[in-house]
Amino acid sequence: MSIISSIQQSVTSSLTQIFQQPFTEKDFQVNQTKPEFEGDYTVVLFSLVKMLKQSPDSIGNTLGQHLTENNPGLFTQFNIIKGFLNLTVADDYWISILQKNHNDSCYGKKEMNGKKVMVEYSSPNTNKPLHLGHLRNNFLGWSVSEIMKANGYEVIKSAIVNDRGIHICKSMIAWQLFANGATPESTGIKGDHFVGNYYVQFNNEYKRQVDELLAAGSNKETAEKEAPIMKATQQMLLDWEAGKPEVIELWKKMNQWVYDGFDITYKRIGSNFDITYYESDTYLLGKDIVKQGLDKKVFYHKEDGSTWINLTADGLDEKLVQRKDGTSVYITQDIGLAQLKYQQYNIDQSIYVIGNEQNYHMKVLQLICQKLGMPNADGIYHLSYGMVELTSGKMKSREGTVVDADDLLDEMEDTARQHTEALGKVKDFTADELKELYRVLALGALKFYLLRVDPKKTMVFNPTESIDFHGFTGPFVQYTHARIKSILRKVNPETIWYNSSIDTTTPLLALEKELLLLLEQYGTVLQQACKEQNPSLVANYVFQLAQTFNSFYATHSVANAESDAKKHLRLKLANMTANTIKSGMQLLGIQVPERM
């Protein structure tokens, strides 16, 4: 149980005993005490003043007395300032947390709860390489999965690959027209970039043809429809759907190039999936559901034969679920896939990590599933995240203003190398060890940068300033870990500290206690991060922990502490801090090096 819960319980029970009437935890508030006052946790008394019709001072005094007398192991003293009852928690309490958990790698995590969750993220298109926006999606999906695991859920990571449709045909047509048989192998270009280049070429050529038609006197609409390259693309989509062998073959070949490229990037960023769905397999799903929906009168036909659902009663619009020619639309496929997921995995919750531009769509999806009576419709949750914008505005592939994932990673690794070389602390590392260190630091900086912000908020990336390695950053936290490990490495673990118990007669110093207070909160943070599906809570926590340790480190010596008892305590404190940093960073998908 967390210290806050303990305090809430004892306050509730004290109040009930003193005033002879029932109280609950909602009748008062418990906060951490502000640093300028004496005490650890504070009971805010104002809400009780009204209920009890007594002055805050009088309530505080009675309550403070009762609490300290009846919970001697928990509270040692109290003071009252302007309606705030500040309680000091006994050193023994903090030390016992340290004693018990200092080397527990599962500290703060929960037992399995028997619930199963699918987290769908990444969802790339196979016509262009990954960019910064995809990275935010991937890191979020991964981290939320890990956070849910830490809170006892069984998690299945899934991806849906958008591998068909008109946009895929665009790069195929462009390749046919312009490539002269070139391949990633023949050019030495990474597969996803190779294909992405033809997508760009398509757009250039298309624009050229449209301009030509416009110059010849066509109006805009006709020109856009009649451009030969667009007509060829549409024909190719029809051929694809008809299963024309040479089109399918080309499609498979080019998609494979992209997958090979993606694999490299995914491996590099440490991303993976338990199951990958392909839209070419799922785009026909959902048709039987349309039938069922019609039978259940959830859907209805219009006179032209198209199928609709009316969501105006729920504040939304009418929505098409099947075209008049009987083909399905996006939402239909999604309903089908949602059902497929439940059938395959019997999941309790289905989380979709998708950008906030699809808020409306996801709302509609859930509503339709609910109206169809699908068993787990309530378990659909859209983890909606904001776009990554540049200081110059939005990223647009067509205008060439996207920040490419591979380029960015290259740059960051180079920055990591420069910092490391300048500091010269790891000169004995082999070339492979150095390479791995640069990768870990670069990724740490990037992941932390993207995850420290509240997911639902739009965030701004400045491409001209490289991502920092100082301050509120991944490398700062990684550094703190390495620093602690350096201390521990120099102490023989078989001596005093590791297994023996801590001497409790010397009082805790302010910074020691501050660290312990923070360490105690880890479990609560994980719980909150899970509840809100918000990794930024973990990032902020882990930063604060590292920062507090560094202050502590600058003031007190661990290895050369003033007494053996203090040395013992601080070694455990350092060890627990390192473990908690490692654990928290792992939930963000960030590794922490032993040395850097």
Next chain:
RNA sequence: GGACCGGUAGCUCAGUUGGAUAGAGCAUCAGCCUUCUAAGCUGAGGGUCAUUGGUUCGAAUCCAAUCCGGUUCACCA
């Protein structure tokens, strides 16, 4: 126009189940490496919490109105 999201320091962001003098990082300035890793630490300056009104012991946080920005409302995906 309807719906949804946002507006906090020069910049990037925390803080919203209402609580004490609104916090970090970056940038700027001033200090700290004969002792455990200075990717660090200490300190200073920097705020009309978009605006106005309301609710109350108390509002960045709740309510209303207004202004500004974004997304969305396709027989595209």
